[in-house]
Structures are given as C-alpha cells and as structure tokens.
Amino acid sequence: MAKILEIENLQTQFFTSAGTVRAVDGITYTVNRGETVAIVGESGCGKSVSALSILRLIPDPPGRVVGGSIRFMGMDILALSDAEIRKVRGRRIAMVFQEPMTSLNPVLTIGRQLTETLEHHLGMAREAANARAAELLGMVGISDPERRLTQYPHHLSGGMRQRVMIAMALSCEPELIIADEPTTALDVTIQAQILELMRDLTKRLGVALIIITHNLGVVARYADRVNVMYAGKIIEQGSALQIYHQPSHPYTLGLLKSVPRLDQPRKEKLDPIQGQPPDLTRLGAGCAFRPRCRYAVERCANEIPALEPVSEGHTSACWQKDSLDQPLRDAS
Amino acid sequence: MYNYIIKRLILTIPTLFGAAVLVFVLMRLVPGDVCEVRMAGFGTFADPEAIEICRENLGLNDPVLVQFGQVMWGYLTLDLGVSMWTGQPIVDEIGLRFQLSLEIAILATLVAILIAIPLGTISAIKQDTWIDYVVRAFSIAGIAMPSFWLGIMIILGLLITTQALFGTPWMPPIVYVSPFEDPLGNLAQVFWPAVATGYRYSAVATRMTRSTLLEVLREDYVRTARAKGLLEKIIINRHALKNAMLPVVTIFGIEFAFLIGGLVVTEQVFNLNGLGKLFVESVLTLDFTMTQQLVMLVVVIFVFMNFLVDLLYAWLDPRIRYG
Missing domain, CATH: 1.10.3720.10 (MetI-like)
Structure with missing residues (x-):
C-alpha cells in the first residue's frame, strides 16, 4: 500500500519559563492511503501536539518542531514555505478538532465557514460553493441543509457541530484527515454516530484518517493500526488486533485493564494504572514509564528502550517485552 | 430583531425620566439661584426686593412640584423653555x-x-x-x-x-x-x-x-x-x-x-x-x-x-x- 504520510523521529518542544517541555520526543510512524491509524494515550502524552505538528499549527512561540521529518505525498512538510503549507492545510490534510463548541466561529454562519474553504482552495464561485456546502451537510447527515447554511453555530447541538466540522474537513476532498479527539466532548450515543460517520465517509472516499483518542473502545472498532504514546514517545505499534490480543508493553496492558468491562462481575474494582504521568520538562535517563511499571527491572532506570519487533508489524519499546509475555497473558 | 429594537427603545424611557428628576433635584440643592448670582454675584449691594421680583418673574418662588411639572410638561410639548440667564430660547442657545x-x-x-x-x-x-x-x-x-x-x-x-x-x-x-x-x-x-x-x-x-x-x-x-x-x-x-x-x-x-x-x-x-x-x-x-x-x-x-x-x-x- 502506498504511504502518504511518513513521520520520522519527530520532536516538538515547548520552551517555557519552567523549562523545555519535550512534548513529542522522537516519534516515527506512517499512514497508508485510505487507512485509519489511531494514536492512543492519556492526557498530556503529546498526541495532540504530534497531530498539530503535521500541519505546523504549533503556536510559535512557545512551541517548535526541533527535529525529525514529516513527509506527505513526497513533500517535506517542515521545509515548505508559509504559502505552500497553506495549500496543504484544509486542501490535502484537513483537521477535525476536539471541541465542536469552540472550534466553530460563533459570529459566522455555518454556510460561510464551509464555503470559505471551497472558495479559497478550489476557487469556487459563491453560488457553486453554497450548493456544494449544502451537499456536504447532507452527506454528514444534517437534515434541511439549505436552512442550516444560514444558521449560526449556537443554533446547533454539539453532535451537529461536529458533523459540520467533518463536512468542513471533507469539503476539499483531502487525502488525509486528522481527527483530534473528535468525540471527547460529545454524549456517548452521539460519539458512536460520529465515529461511524467518519469511518463510512473515509472508507467511501478513500481518505486516510489519523484518529487521536484516549478511548480504547474507539481504537478497537475503528482503527486499522494503532500507535500507543506515552510521555512523548510511541511505546507500542501494531494492528488493532495485535494490540488487543497481545499487548506487549506494560502501559498498553494497563490501559486495557483499566477499561470497565460489561462481561466481568459488577462488583469488581477497576484496575487503574497507579501514579501520574511524568513531568515532560525533566525526563530521566531511563524508561519514562518505569516509576509506574510493575515489571520494571534495573536496566529500565538507565537505558531508554527502543521500539523492537514483537511479531510481524508489531513493535514495543520495553526491555521486558519478552519476559512479560507470560504474565501479561495471565493478567488478561 | 425588531422586538429587540423595540424593547431597547422602551427601556430608554425610565432612564430619561430618572435623569430628569435627578438633575432637577440636584440643581435645587445648590445654595442660591440665578437672581442672586446676577444681582449680588459681584459682592456689591443688592436690593432684596429686586431679587424677590426677579425670582417671581422667573417662577423660582413657585412650589418645587409646580416647577417640576412645568419642566415635564415642556418635554411632552417639546418646549425647552428659555434660559434664566440670557432670556433667550434654550433651543437657539444650544x-x-x-x-x-x-x-x-x-x-x-x-x-x-x-x-x-x-x-x-x-x-x-x-x-x-x-x-x-x-x-x-x-x-x-x-x-x-x-x-x-x-x-x-x-x-x-x-x-x-x-x-x-x-x-x-x-x-x-x-x-x-x-x-x-x-x-x-x-x-x-x-x-x-x-x-x-x-x-x-x-x-x-x-x-x-x-x-x-x-x-x-x-x-x-x-x-x-x-x-x-x-x-x-x-x-x-x-x-x-x-x-x-x-x-x-x-x-x-x-x-x-x-x-x-x-x-x-x-x-x-x-x-x-x-x-x-x-x-x-x-x-x-x-x-x-x-x-x-x-x-x-x-x-x-x-x-x-x-x-x-x-x-x-x-x-x-x-x-x-x-x-
């Protein structure tokens, strides 16, 4: 399959008065045409920053991409001029943000917010852009699209607004959509609808999707491949199936175990990961997960483990990954 | 939109009325009046009777409520009256x-x-x-x-x-x-x-x-x-x-x-x-x-x-x- 996005050793840092925050610390992954890749991790692990880095949307100052490369369809994103990156944004790589309540401009109509991209990137006339905008709203399942075009974001519910955001992302038929926690702010029932919609549309239109989430349920149902992030690094990569059935990093295992399950006895306590994620301004020499890891050995304190293969297409960054195999199986 | 405009317009009436009352009262709390300023304002001798006549002419001796009524009636009839100092119509002066x-x-x-x-x-x-x-x-x-x-x-x-x-x-x-x-x-x-x-x-x-x-x-x-x-x-x-x-x-x-x-x-x-x-x-x-x-x-x-x-x-x- 053709790779459309190749990220290599990407490093994004924020220079704050409290010190340098290594938000993204050398991540490498690829996205193939039309596939859905998930980036999973808890809050503050750098998953949103990694996504914003792809479109160079990191506010500078304080943040900056300090190393690595991002290649999209053969283009070196980090080397593009401002004018060139603007032609990629919204046109070839589109974004859906987390908060549909604040991500739409409150003083512009839905129609205007949809048509401006069409006019800007595709050079459509107002009339044609309006017709296309109505068509897009219909496509994302919004009823009475003509009327909606004249309405403002505050007339719409959260789910509807997120549909508008998706319509906006799809409008110029991009090759890649990055969805940064697209359902976090929505009700559970709406979450499923939105995710279904995104999956159907991306599959139908052959658009690749990077979905950023902390919700493992989302990953299991919608992603082809999964990157698990912790403290700015990818600590496990593999297909959704591999990650679920053979988690090879104690952190992934912990995440899976902390999901409440309907098929377990109800009185059983959840098994959360103990401790807090580390301070990204002062990462030590060893594995960042070590203080919270129940499998840590001495080596973990001194050397940072690299991603190494567990099986075909499945890698993990853990010194103990082979010896973990057995206890992990027991635990799951 | 029209409801919004009308609502706003109606709300201005009590504001205007309140302001009119406030100015009227505050002005009358200041000691003295225009007749005293005109006749005795320079520290020279003034005939109290002349001051009294002046007050009578300008209606300053009327009960306060009557004076207030006149002001209000003036607003209703769009008549702003004359200046007590120059005697000219206020509309012209302003x-x-x-x-x-x-x-x-x-x-x-x-x-x-x-x-x-x-x-x-x-x-x-x-x-x-x-x-x-x-x-x-x-x-x-x-x-x-x-x-x-x-x-x-x-x-x-x-x-x-x-x-x-x-x-x-x-x-x-x-x-x-x-x-x-x-x-x-x-x-x-x-x-x-x-x-x-x-x-x-x-x-x-x-x-x-x-x-x-x-x-x-x-x-x-x-x-x-x-x-x-x-x-x-x-x-x-x-x-x-x-x-x-x-x-x-x-x-x-x-x-x-x-x-x-x-x-x-x-x-x-x-x-x-x-x-x-x-x-x-x-x-x-x-x-x-x-x-x-x-x-x-x-x-x-x-x-x-x-x-x-x-x-x-x-x-x-x-x-x-x-x-």
Whole structure:
C-alpha cells in the first residue's frame, strides 16, 4: 500500500519559563492511503501536539518542531514555505478538532465557514460553493441543509457541530484527515454516530484518517493500526488486533485493564494504572514509564528502550517485552 | 430583531425620566439661584426686593412640584423653555453650539477609529516585537497626555511650521463657519481639536483592540481557520476582528457621548464656542433651565449611543440577536 504520510523521529518542544517541555520526543510512524491509524494515550502524552505538528499549527512561540521529518505525498512538510503549507492545510490534510463548541466561529454562519474553504482552495464561485456546502451537510447527515447554511453555530447541538466540522474537513476532498479527539466532548450515543460517520465517509472516499483518542473502545472498532504514546514517545505499534490480543508493553496492558468491562462481575474494582504521568520538562535517563511499571527491572532506570519487533508489524519499546509475555497473558 | 429594537427603545424611557428628576433635584440643592448670582454675584449691594421680583418673574418662588411639572410638561410639548440667564430660547442657545460640538465629536471618533483599529490590530499580530512596543508607547502617551496640552502643542506647532514654510504664521480660525457654507474653512477649524481629543480617545481604544484581539487569536476557532489554510489576512479580518470588536465598540459609544459635553478645556484652548463652555457658564450662573436641558441633552446622547452600541452588538454577535 502506498504511504502518504511518513513521520520520522519527530520532536516538538515547548520552551517555557519552567523549562523545555519535550512534548513529542522522537516519534516515527506512517499512514497508508485510505487507512485509519489511531494514536492512543492519556492526557498530556503529546498526541495532540504530534497531530498539530503535521500541519505546523504549533503556536510559535512557545512551541517548535526541533527535529525529525514529516513527509506527505513526497513533500517535506517542515521545509515548505508559509504559502505552500497553506495549500496543504484544509486542501490535502484537513483537521477535525476536539471541541465542536469552540472550534466553530460563533459570529459566522455555518454556510460561510464551509464555503470559505471551497472558495479559497478550489476557487469556487459563491453560488457553486453554497450548493456544494449544502451537499456536504447532507452527506454528514444534517437534515434541511439549505436552512442550516444560514444558521449560526449556537443554533446547533454539539453532535451537529461536529458533523459540520467533518463536512468542513471533507469539503476539499483531502487525502488525509486528522481527527483530534473528535468525540471527547460529545454524549456517548452521539460519539458512536460520529465515529461511524467518519469511518463510512473515509472508507467511501478513500481518505486516510489519523484518529487521536484516549478511548480504547474507539481504537478497537475503528482503527486499522494503532500507535500507543506515552510521555512523548510511541511505546507500542501494531494492528488493532495485535494490540488487543497481545499487548506487549506494560502501559498498553494497563490501559486495557483499566477499561470497565460489561462481561466481568459488577462488583469488581477497576484496575487503574497507579501514579501520574511524568513531568515532560525533566525526563530521566531511563524508561519514562518505569516509576509506574510493575515489571520494571534495573536496566529500565538507565537505558531508554527502543521500539523492537514483537511479531510481524508489531513493535514495543520495553526491555521486558519478552519476559512479560507470560504474565501479561495471565493478567488478561 | 425588531422586538429587540423595540424593547431597547422602551427601556430608554425610565432612564430619561430618572435623569430628569435627578438633575432637577440636584440643581435645587445648590445654595442660591440665578437672581442672586446676577444681582449680588459681584459682592456689591443688592436690593432684596429686586431679587424677590426677579425670582417671581422667573417662577423660582413657585412650589418645587409646580416647577417640576412645568419642566415635564415642556418635554411632552417639546418646549425647552428659555434660559434664566440670557432670556433667550434654550433651543437657539444650544443649537448654536451643538453643531460645532457634534462635528468635533464625530470627527474625533473617526480619527480615533482610524488610529485605534489598525494600530491595535498590528500591535496584537506583532505582539512583543518592536512594532508592538512602539504602538504601546504611542498609546500610553495618548493616555498620559491631557488633550488640552496636546491642543496647545498643535497650535504652537502649526504657528511655527507655517511661519517657517510660508513666512506668515497660520492658526485654525476662531469664528465658526458651517460646513455647508465653507467646508474647507470649517474643517480647518474643527480638524485640529478633533485630532487633539481623538488621539487620547484612540489610545484607550487601541489598547482595548490589542488586548481583545490577542485573546481572540488564542481561540479554538482561529486555530480551525488556520487549519483550513486560510490567508492570515482573512483569519484576522473575518474570523478574529469581528469577535474582538464588542468591547471596542462599547468604548467608542461611551467616549462619543462624553465628547459632546465634556470638552471644556480643549474648547478653551482652541477658543471654540462649544457646549462644554456653555455647560460651565450655565452651572456657574445657576441657570436652572439651561443646565437642566444641557444635562438632558447629554443624557439623551448617552442613551442613544448605548442603544446604537446595543444594535451594533446584535449585528456583530448573532448570539445576542436572538438571545
């Protein structure tokens, strides 16, 4: 399959008065045409920053991409001029943000917010852009699209607004959509609808999707491949199936175990990961997960483990990954 | 939308009434009256009987409620009465000066808008660069500098430069000409006081534009606009400025109303016969009727400007329109 996005050793840092925050610390992954890749991790692990880095949307100052490369369809994103990156944004790589309540401009109509991209990137006339905008709203399942075009974001519910955001992302038929926690702010029932919609549309239109989430349920149902992030690094990569059935990093295992399950006895306590994620301004020499890891050995304190293969297409960054195999199986 | 406008209009009635009562009462709490000021104001002997006759003629001896009733009846019949000091109809006295004050206020507002919005915007976009520092210094200076002092500097500057350039000094004309008769002559007169007051006024608005725009530029929807690949110019003009204008519009509204009656010192500096001067004179002479109508004029303008600002709000922010 053709790779459309190749990220290599990407490093994004924020220079704050409290010190340098290594938000993204050398991540490498690829996205193939039309596939859905998930980036999973808890809050503050750098998953949103990694996504914003792809479109160079990191506010500078304080943040900056300090190393690595991002290649999209053969283009070196980090080397593009401002004018060139603007032609990629919204046109070839589109974004859906987390908060549909604040991500739409409150003083512009839905129609205007949809048509401006069409006019800007595709050079459509107002009339044609309006017709296309109505068509897009219909496509994302919004009823009475003509009327909606004249309405403002505050007339719409959260789910509807997120549909508008998706319509906006799809409008110029991009090759890649990055969805940064697209359902976090929505009700559970709406979450499923939105995710279904995104999956159907991306599959139908052959658009690749990077979905950023902390919700493992989302990953299991919608992603082809999964990157698990912790403290700015990818600590496990593999297909959704591999990650679920053979988690090879104690952190992934912990995440899976902390999901409440309907098929377990109800009185059983959840098994959360103990401790807090580390301070990204002062990462030590060893594995960042070590203080919270129940499998840590001495080596973990001194050397940072690299991603190494567990099986075909499945890698993990853990010194103990082979010896973990057995206890992990027991635990799951 | 029409409901909104009508609601706002109805709400102005109690405001106006309250203001009328307040001015009426406050004026009568001041010791003395116009007759005492006129006959005994210079410390010379005055015949108490003459003062009494004067009071009788002006209706100052009527019961307060009757006087108040007369004022109110005047409003209902659109009759503002005559000045207790000059004996001239108040409409004429105010009309003479209102045109000038209104012109300066409008011009000063234009000057302020033309300075404040572009400068505030540039300052916000170029935050913490030398451009930002220059703009901030410029606006701080505007707040720190009294406009009458700036007025004196402008007159001096004009005199010195015209002297140096043309050999004869020139300064703004003192006698008022209507803009409909001699637009250039009129502009030559009102432009400089408008700059002197507009600068200070713009300073406040520049800082407000800068700070609200900085806030708005951090909003999620601006990030969305960036992610859409829009030009920075469009992001600022279409997405950010409209959101940032609400507090700025408020400032313009309040300042405009203030300019109508509050330019006492600047009027003195430029030797203009404006409302500010009339205001001071009528208060000093305890001219109850004139002061009453002047204050009401300013109140009406305040109320009207607030109404206009409310309408602008609704136009800028659709959430208010239907709220």
